[in-house]
Amino acid sequence: MPDSPADQSAIRSELTAKAAELRAQIEELTKPVEGGATIGFGKRIGEGTTQAIQQMADASTAQTLAGVLDQVERAMTKLDDGSYGRCDECGEPIGEARLEFRPWSVRCVEHAQP
Numbered sequence: 657m658p659d660s661p662a663d664q665s666a667i668r669s670e671l672t673a674k675a676a677e678l679r680a681q682i683e684e685l686t687k688p689v690e691g692g693a694t695i696g697f698g699k700r701i702g703e704g705t706t707q708a709i710q711q712m713a714d715a716s717t718a719q720t721l722a723g724v725l726d727q728v729e730r731a732m733t734k735l736d737d738g739s740y741g742r743c744d745e746c747g748e749p750i751g752e753a754r755l756e757f758r759p760w761s762v763r764c765v766e767h768a769q770p
């Protein structure tokens with residue numbers, strides 16, 4: 657279990673870095689489009705269409721990232737209140753392998769959101 661102070665601070669900096677990375681990505685994806693499309697297939701299928709498709713894809717990616725960011729922030733709160741590593745739903749340990757793969761996991765496999 658990641659319960660020693662050293663581990664906690666390593667996890668905290670990992671979560672902090674992840675949150676910053678997600679915020680930057682979301683900002684990049686949701687910023688207003690300036691000018692025309694700079695890359696790609698504009699000449700073949702029309703720049704407007706390409707841009708609209710790209711914006712839809714970006715919006716959906718941004719939404720997914722925002723969901724992950726919520727979990728990262730929740731995981732940091734859990735570090736603070738000492739419940740890190742335990743499921744928000746049932747209180748059972750989330751599992752080391754799962755936490756190693758996704759340090760911001762806040763639920764066990766059984767209660768993970770789709």
Ligand SMILES: [Zn+2]
Pocket residue numbers: 743744745746747748763764765766767
């Ligand atoms: Zn659970």
